[in-house]
Amino acid sequence: MKKTKSTAAFKKAKTFFPGGVNSPVRAFGSVDGDPLFIAKGKGSKIQDIDGNKFIDYCCSWGPLILGHAPSAVVKAVNKASANGLSFGAPTVQENELAELIIKNNKYIEKIRFVSSGTEAVMSAIRLARGYTEKDKIIKFEGCYHGHADHLLVKAGSGLATFGTSSSAGVPEAFANETIVLPLNDTKAIEKAFSTFYNQIACIIIEPIPANNGLLLQGKEYLQYLRDITKKHNALLIFDEVISGFRVGFEGAAGYYGIKPDIITYGKIIGGGMPVGAYGSSAKIMSKIAPDGNVYQAGTLSGNPVAMSAGKAQLSQCLKKGFYKSLEQKTKILCDGVNQFATREKMPFKMISIGSIFWLRFSKNEIKSANDIDPKSMNSFRKLYTCLLENGVYMGPSGYEVGFVSAAHSDDDIKKTIKVLKDGLKKALK
Numbered sequence: 001m002k003k004t005k006s007t008a009a010f011k012k013a014k015t016f017f018p019g020g021v022n023s024p025v026r027a028f029g030s031v032d033g034d035p036l037f038i039a040k041g042k043g044s045k046i047q048d049i050d051g052n053k054f055i056d057y058c059c060s061w062g063p064l065i066l067g068h069a070p071s072a073v074v075k076a077v078n079k080a081s082a083n084g085l086s087f088g089a090p091t092v093q094e095n096e097l098a099e100l101i102i103k104n105n106k107y108i109e110k111i112r113f114v115s116s117g118t119e120a121v122m123s124a125i126r127l128a129r130g131y132t133e134k135d136k137i138i139k140f141e142g143c144y145h146g147h148a149d150h151l152l153v154k155a156g157s158g159l160a161t162f163g164t165s166s167s168a169g170v171p172e173a174f175a176n177e178t179i180v181l182p183l184n185d186t187k188a189i190e191k192a193f194s195t196f197y198n199q200i201a202c203i204i205i206e207p208i209p210a211n212n213g214l215l216l217q218g219k220e221y222l223q224y225l226r227d228i229t230k231k232h233n234a235l236l237i238f239d240e241v242i243s244g245f246r247v248g249f250e251g252a253a254g255y256y257g258i259k260p261d262i263i264t265y266g267k268i269i270g271g272g273m274p275v276g277a278y279g280s281s282a283k284i285m286s287k288i289a290p291d292g293n294v295y296q297a298g299t300l301s302g303n304p305v306a307m308s309a310g311k312a313q314l315s316q317c318l319k320k321g322f323y324k325s326l327e328q329k330t331k332i333l334c335d336g337v338n339q340f341a342t343r344e345k346m347p348f349k350m351i352s353i354g355s356i357f358w359l360r361f362s363k364n365e366i367k368s369a370n371d372i373d374p375k376s377m378n379s380f381r382k383l384y385t386c387l388l389e390n391g392v393y394m395g396p397s398g399y400e401v402g403f404v405s406a407a408h409s410d411d412d413i414k415k416t417i418k419v420l421k422d423g424l425k426k427a428l429k
């Protein structure tokens with residue numbers, strides 16, 4: 001595989017950006033070689049600046065549910081941008097995207113658009129604190145919620161009480177307001193609610209945890225979170241930045257039939273443009289400025305070009321059979337590889353929900369972050385090189401999930417199964 005142009009571009013990028021990138025996981029720190037610089041994408045394929053082509057399952061980390069440069073979205077962006085890129089005043093494009101979402105999602109009554117998932121979650125937490133007039137929050141080890149200070153927190157040592165910051169620059173005083181608990185452990189939650197009686201504003205969870213492997217939780221567990229938050233007058237926040245519009249138009253809330261108090265969105269909602277959002281009941285949302293006293297604002301929030309892209313993409317998602325077909329393709333991909341892995345007695349399984357999949361290098365079910373063996377990432381590293389060399393691109397870390405888009409063809413899936421089988425043979429030797 002020719003890589004001279006990407007290698008040169010990365011060398012240059014390192015003189016401009018920390019680690020040569022504008023977001024850390026792009027740096028290929030967990031796999032071999034330098035990152036590839038992507039020149040263009042169309043449908044299920046991307047092409048790097050050396051001319052190598054790949055079937056892409058990273059899909060910009062999830063936003064591209066229709067694949068790359070879908071004509072409906074590109075057209076909408078062209079049309080909107082010809083009329084001006086931003087006004088900082090209301091536009092009807094904001095109404096249109098909001099109407100499309102709220103009409104087709106019974107879990108939210110009002111929404112606020114922001115420009116990233118991080119911003120959506122940060123604002124949702126502030127809203128929960130403002131609404132409940134409590135400070136502490138519960139998050140889970142293995143869930144990612146963007147890089148706001150109080151969420152860059154990992155479990156402290158000792159008796160899982162206070163969190164400790166997982167990034168320099170986050171004051172311990174902030175981290176102390178975040179309680180970090182293992183997933184799938186109801187006892188830990190009960191204990192936190194009794195230790196911090198009447199101090200907990202909210203529980204935030206990725207209802208489909210997909211940022212540290214795919215740590216699928218049981219519905220009973222999510223229902224338990226719903227019940228205990230209600231009991232203690234705390235809010236339940238579903239961070240659906242990945243799962244929203246991915247496992248169905250109503251996301252994980254609709255998938256499990258559980259109504260959280262606040263839902264955050266990102267990724268798919270913007271059709272590839274920078275959009276995030278949080279939504280809730282009209283009552284809770286009335287706390288947000290200018291109606292209420294929880295402040296939150298954005299110069300480029302509800303940007304008309306981004307709103308148009310989101311509307312064009314989400315309109316496609318609403319077509320009959322859209323999610324069913326994505327799920328079927330994903331199932332064919334996973335079944336094809338899993339039959340082989342079982343026959344070969346490999347410690348490997350592709351697990352999936354909707355069109356999200358994860359390459360799990362273990363025979364056992366994994367429901368919490370601590371159950372992932374870090375050593376299994378060596379196998380991913382070996383596999384990853386084989387994938388690239390054979391024209392399959394995925395997120396460059398074994399902790400990341402992959403995404404099947406509407407643009408992936410039966411042929412793409414067939415080819416990918418073969419490449420994965422061959423790669424696994426080499427990686428697990």
Ligand SMILES: *Cc1c(COP(=O)(O)O)cnc(C)c1O
Pocket residue numbers: 116117118119121144145146147206211239240241242266267276
């Ligand atoms: C990606 C992600 C975020 C952060 O979104 P950005 O747009 O990267 O700021 C937050 N929560 C979840 C669940 C995510 O997957």
